[in-house]
Amino acid sequence: MRTLPFFPPDLFEEDREALLSAVHELGTGAAQRFILGERTAELEEALRESTGAGHAVACASGTGALELSVRALGIGPGDEVIVPAFCCQPVASSVANTGATPVFADVDPWTMVLDPDATKSLITERTKALMPAHVFSIMADMERLGAIAREHGVALIEDAAVAQGAVLDGRPAGRWGDLGVFSFFQVKAFGTAGEGGVVLTDDPELARAARMLRNHGQDGVHRFLHHRIGQNNRFDEVLAAFQLHRLPGFPDRLERRARIADYYTERFEPLRERGVLAPPAGRNGRCYYVYSLLVDRREDLRAYLTEHQIGSHIYYPVPLPRQPAFAPWAAPDGAWPNAERASARNLAIPIWPHLTDAEVEFIADTVCEFYA
Ligand SMILES: *Cc1c(COP(=O)(O)O)cnc(C)c1O
Numbered sequence: 001m002r003t004l005p006f007f008p009p010d011l012f013e014e015d016r017e018a019l020l021s022a023v024h025e026l027g028t029g030a031a032q033r034f035i036l037g038e039r040t041a042e043l044e045e046a047l048r049e050s051t052g053a054g055h056a057v058a059c060a061s062g063t064g065a066l067e068l069s070v071r072a073l074g075i076g077p078g079d080e081v082i083v084p085a086f087c088c089q090p091v092a093s094s095v096a097n098t099g100a101t102p103v104f105a106d107v108d109p110w111t112m113v114l115d116p117d118a119t120k121s122l123i124t125e126r127t128k129a130l131m132p133a134h135v136f137s138i139m140a141d142m143e144r145l146g147a148i149a150r151e152h153g154v155a156l157i158e159d160a161a162v163a164q165g166a167v168l169d170g171r172p173a174g175r176w177g178d179l180g181v182f183s184f185f186q187v188k189a190f191g192t193a194g195e196g197g198v199v200l201t202d203d204p205e206l207a208r209a210a211r212m213l214r215n216h217g218q219d220g221v222h223r224f225l226h227h228r229i230g231q232n233n234r235f236d237e238v239l240a241a242f243q244l245h246r247l248p249g250f251p252d253r254l255e256r257r258a259r260i261a262d263y264y265t266e267r268f269e270p271l272r273e274r275g276v277l278a279p280p281a282g283r284n285g286r287c288y289y290v291y292s293l294l295v296d297r298r299e300d301l302r303a304y305l306t307e308h309q310i311g312s313h314i315y316y317p318v319p320l321p322r323q324p325a326f327a328p329w330a331a332p333d334g335a336w337p338n339a340e341r342a343s344a345r346n347l348a349i350p351i352w353p354h355l356t357d358a359e360v361e362f363i364a365d366t367v368c369e370f371y372a
Pocket residue numbers: 061062063064087088090091133134135159161162183184185188196197
């Protein structure tokens with residue numbers, strides 16, 4: 001058996017020629033336009049069509065897309081945005097960077113996504129938005145979070161950075177909020193050979209604001225006329241061409257990931273009494289970007305997998321409100337027990353689409369052997 005790293009080094013091997021020819025074409029093209037050109041517009045249109053969104057705004061990263069979303073809503077000093085306590089840091093930094101306050105809510109103990117009840121109890125008259133994020137393989141409970149947002153008249157920003165291509169109750173990830181965000185970071189579902197992200201929205205005013213803000217507050221017509229203080233948050237033409245090339249194969253790669261997950265979940269179900277919790281089975285609201293278990297004896301399992309040449313990964317070992325950077329925003333009397341447990345117990349195993357069936361079986365066997 002070959003070594004099975006957690007992050008495969010050959011994700012884009014089959015697309016090497018397409019990338020080289022995109023570089024060559026753009027590099028030798030008459031227009032010499034390397035950002036926000038025709039290919040970016042074409043990719044935006046393709047994503048708009050495939051998700052049914054009114055508008056898609058490509059930008060520099062998933063983090064950048066969250067920042068554009070928060071700023072497009074006009075959120076700033078004095079405002080609060082409720083974010084998950086167990087997540088990657090951009091959910092909190094995108095809020096704090098506007099001068100607003102990220103308010104940390106605990107997560108569900110099994111699925112590790114924002115808990116609607118915890119969210120509800122943190123809403124104040126300063127709350128301007130909820131920002132749930134889908135993590136690993138599960139979408140947040142968007143139905144309930146959407147209802148809470150509507151009931152309190154606050155905006156909903158859906159961080160679907162890891163969930164592109166997922167569908168919950170017939171509605172695609174990224175389409176549940178006032179704004180939805182995807183990331184093209186290398187290892188994400190629709191990752192690329194560099195950085196990128198996108199903001200989706202149906203609201204033409206929010207789309208207009210996001211477009212302006214991504215390019216220094218300009219309107220795309222009058223150069224050097226700045227309507228707002230924006231950012232350099234633009235998207236690269238070579239990567240737009242590369243993503244257009246990779247888009248038709250995306251559903252098949254997602255399906256392969258989902259099949260591997262189906263198999264793992266079936267194999268790990270009997271380990272429940274040994275302290276191994278697999279994600280809930282099924283396809284509704286699932287995005288198998290990562291396959292993450294909650295386990296007892298995590299360090300020993302990790303060592304055992306390493307011994308068998310199988311890579312694994314621990315996500316977010318420290319909850320956001322426990323991070324030094326976010327200490328000023330962590331409620332002193334706050335408690336996030338489910339986030340703490342998720343940090344202490346999650347372990348992700350390889351799920352990349354070009355794993356062979358035999359390799360997937362070997363990984364499952366090895367985990368089962370450890371707990372036998
Ligand atoms: C990766 C990720 C982001 C940020 O995306 P980048 O493109 O890496 O900036 C935001 N939120 C979540 C949940 C992510 O996993």
